[in-house]
C-alpha cells in the first residue's frame with residue numbers, strides 16, 4: 002500500500018552557531034544583543050526534519066511538504082534564500098519572534114492554528130515533523146504541544162529513522178539513553194516525529210528547486226500573519242552568561258611520555 | 271502551598287532509576303505537600319523503594335499497557351495521575367520516556383513545562399528554576415504563575431534521594447484506554463554489542479575524538495587504522511565514554527575512511543549531546559564554540575592538540591597539551607596496560 006503523505010515540517014531560524022551570543026533585557030523580557038543583526042540559519046534539527054520530509058515525499062509520489070515557520074519576516078526571507086534551494090516545499094510563514102525566550106505553549110498554539118488552516122489538510126495523510134529540540138529554547142516542548150492541539154497521539158522524539166512498511170505502517174527509531182534506540186511500529190498517519198540527526202546529508206543547493214520554491218515563498222512571506230506572544234505568567238528573574246572562562250594552562254614542549262604520565266595520573270585521581 | 275507531584279516511571283526491572291531518585295530529591299526540596307505518582311507494568315516495588323520519602327500518597331497507574339515507553343499511554347497515565355493528585359507542580363526526570371510525553375501532558379492540562387531544568391530553589395513558597403538557553407550558552411532563572419507547572423529535571427544535575435525502603439500503600443488510578451492509544455507498538459531496543467557500546471553515561475571520563483585523527487600527519491600520510499586502534503584500546507582500558515566532534519562523525523556520511531564505531535550519537539555540541547561527566551579529555555579536536563557548548567556540564571577539562579591557538583587555549587580547557595595525540599595516547603595506553 003502506498004499512501005501519499007502530507008508532511009508539515011515545523012522549523013524556525015536560530016542564530017548561526019558560530020556567533021557569540023549575549024543576553025540583554027529588552028522591553029518585553031530577555032533577548033539577544035543585536036538579535037536582528039545576527040546571521041541566522043534554519044534550526045539544525047528542524048533542517049534535518051525538512052530533508053527527511055523531502056526524501057519521504059520523493060519516495061512516495063503524490064506527497065507534499067510544507068514548512069511552517071515563525072520568525073521575523075525579514076530574517077525568514079534571508080534564511081529562505083538558502084533553504085529554498087535545498088528541497089521542494091511550500092512555505093507557511095508567520096511573522097513574529099523566533100527567540101528562545103518565548104513561551105513554547107504560545108508558539109505551539111500559533112503553529113497548530115497555521116497547520117489547521119492549510120487548505121485540503123487530510124489527517125489520514127498527515128505527518129507533522131520538526132526538530133526534537135530547537136537550538137534556541139532547546140526544550141523539546143513545542144512540537145509535542147502542537148501534536149496535542151492537533152489531537153495526534155502517536156508522537157516520537159529523537160527520531161533517527163523512519164521506514165514505511167509495505168502495509169503502510171511506520172517503523173520508527175528514536176534515541177533513548179546510553180546511545181541506544183527504541184524501535185516502534187505505528188499503524189500510520191497521523192503521527193508526529195521530532196527528528197534528531199536522521200541519516201541524510203545536507204542536500205546540495207539546487208537553483209532549479211530554488212526557483213520553483215521562490216514562486217510560493219515570496220507570496221507566503223507577503224501574506225505572513227503578524228503574531229504576538231505575550232509570555233503570560235512567565236518571569237525571567239535573570240539570564241546570564243556562564244561566570245568565567247577557565248585559566249588555561251598551556252603545556253608546550255613536554256615529551257609525549259611526560260604528558261602521558263600526567264594524563265594517566267589525572268584520570269586516576 | 272503547592273501540591274507537588276513527583277512523577278516517575280519504572281525501569282525495565284520495576285525499580286526507580288537514578289534519574290527518578292534525583293527528581294524525587296528535587297521535588298522534596300520544594301517543600302509543599304508531596305504526592306508520588308508512579309507509572310509502569312507494576313508499581314508496588316517502586317513505591318516500596320521510596321516508602322520513606324515523605325510522600326503523603328502513592329498513586330499508581332499500572333498494567334502491561336504501561337510497561338513500554340509510548341506517547342499515548344504514558345500521556346494518559348501522567349494526565350490521570352496529575353488530575354488525581356490535583357498537582358500544582360509536577361517534578362519528573364528528563365528521561366527519554368518523559369521528555370517524549372510530558373510537554374504534551376502539560377498542554378492537555380492547560381499548564382506549562384520547563385525541561386532540562388538544572389536547578390530548583392524555593393523562597394517563601396515561590397519556586398524558581400534554572401535552565402540553559404541557546405544550547406547551554408546562557409543560563410536563566412525562571413518563575414511561572416500558571417499551574418500545573420511541569421518541571422522536568424535534567425538527569426545527573428541533582429543529588430539522588432537516599433532513604434530506606436519500606437511498605438507503601440498504592441492507590442491505583444484506573445484508566446480506560448481507547449483503542450487509538452494502541453496504534454503504536456514498541457517492538458524493541460537497538461543497542462550496539464556490548465564491546466561496541468561506546469556511550470557510557472556513568473563513566474568518570476568523557477573521551478572526545480576530533481577530525482584530526484583522520485587528517486594527514488607530519489609524514490604526509492593519514493593513519494586511520496592506527497587511530498582506530500589507539501582509541502579502541504583507550505576506551506577498553508579506561509572505560510571512558512566516547513564523544514566526538516561533528517566534523518569527525520560527518521566524514522562517515524561523506525564516504526571517507528573513518529572510525530567505524532562512531533555515529534551521530536557520539537557527537538557532542540550544538541547539534542549533538544551535552545553529556546555529564548566529572549572529567550573530559552579532548553584529542554585532535556579544535557575546540558570551536560559549536561563543539562564546546564556540549565562540554566557545559568563536564569567538570570575538569572583537558573585537551574591534546576597540535577595547535578597552540580585552538581579554541582581550548584582560550585579559556586575552554588583547564589590544561590591544553592600542545593602535542594601529537596597519536597604519540598601521547600600510545601604512551602597512555604602502555605601505562606594503563608602496565609597498571610601504572
Ligand SMILES: Cc1cc2nc3c(=O)[nH]c(=O)nc-3n(C[C@H](O)[C@H](O)[C@H](O)COP(=O)(O)OP(=O)(O)OC[C@H]3O[C@@H](n4cnc5c(N)ncnc54)[C@H](O)[C@@H]3O)c2cc1C
Nearest residue numbers: 480481482515516517539540541542554556561575576595
Ligand atoms: C550549524 C552548525 C552546528 C554545529 N554543531 C556542532 C556540534 O554539535 N559539534 C561539533 O563538534 N561541531 C559542530 N559544528 C562544527 C564546528 O564549528 C567545527 O567545525 C567542528 O567542531 C570541528 O571539528 P574538529 O575540531 O574535530 O575538526 P578540525 O577543525 O578539523 O580540527 C582538527 C584539530 O585536530 C588537530 N590535530 C590534527 N592532528 C593532530 C594530532 N596528531 N595530534 C593532536 N591534534 C591534532 C588540529 O590541530 C586541529 O586543531 C557545527 C557547525 C555548524 C555550522
